[in-house]
Amino acid sequence: QQQVKQSPQSLIVQKGGISIINCAYENTAFDYFPWYQQFPGKGPALLIAIRPDVSEKKEGRFTISFNKSAKQFSLHIMDSQPGDSATYFCAASDGDSSYKLIFGSGTRLLVRP
Amino acid sequence: DAGITQSPRHKVTETGTPVTLRCHQTENHRYMYWYRQDPGHGLRLIHYSYGVKDTDKGEVSDGYSVSRSKTEDFLLTLESATSSQTSVYFCAISRAANTEAFFGQGTRLTVV
Structure with a gap:
């Protein structure tokens, strides 16, 4: 059972544009929401993460928006660059009971020059 | 890659044979x-460990077993490999729950 639903599956954005990837979760016990970035042939690497006590977190061009009541969170990439072209995964975990990090199905982002 | 080594990096094996990834x-x-990572499915958790000899099942544990006899080593065994287990397998580590997970480079396994 997919506990974290991610959309879209793929995304094409022009250089300088905004990339938006959305995730929705079911388990209200989740309390840690990271985003991972993966380049071809490499393992995923943490990009940015948020906990439910804040509604937004920004690191450089990357922002996570979190809506606890809607059980949704999203990644915004401002001023998208060709070097941002990668696959992005959202994830969620419940550290109190299961330690498991559950991933969404991924979004393949292509930023055109 | 945060001190994580997966071996082998690539493996081709026949259906029905046992396979161990380290x-x-x-x-x-x-x-x-x-x-394991498969197109359209993202990353799916097979098994995880929260200490030496402490392991638990993930979302897709059928056909897989694990062992952790030392802090530094976590073995994944396919008792009898099937074509549906052709995939890229990633190991990850984290210091604590709800903290950054670091991933290895992956093992590409092909079952023919």
Whole structure:
């Protein structure tokens, strides 16, 4: 059972544009929401993460928006660059009971020059 | 790659044969995970460990077993490989629950 639903599956954005990837979760016990970035042939690497006590977190061009009541969170990439072209995964975990990090199905982002 | 080594990096095996993948870490992290990555499914958790000899099942554990006899090593065994287990397998480690997970480079397994 997919506990974290991610959309879209793929995304094409022009250089300088905004990339938006959305995730929705079911388990209200989740309390840690990271985003991972993966380049071809490499393992995923943490990009940015948020906990439910804040509604937004920004690191450089990357922002996570979190809506606890809607059980949704999203990644915004401002001023998208060709070097941002990668696959992005959202994830969620419940550290109190299961330690498991559950991933969404991924979004393949292509930023055109 | 945060001191994580997966071996082998590539393997081709025949249906019905046993296969063991190894994950070795030098970070002394408590938690270790095995994921498989398939197109359209993202990363799915197979098994994880929260300490030596402490393991639990993930989302897709059928056909897989794990062992962790030392902090640094986490082994994934396919008892009798099937074509549906053709995938890229990633090991990950984390210092604690709800903290950054570091991933290895992956093992590409092909079952023919």
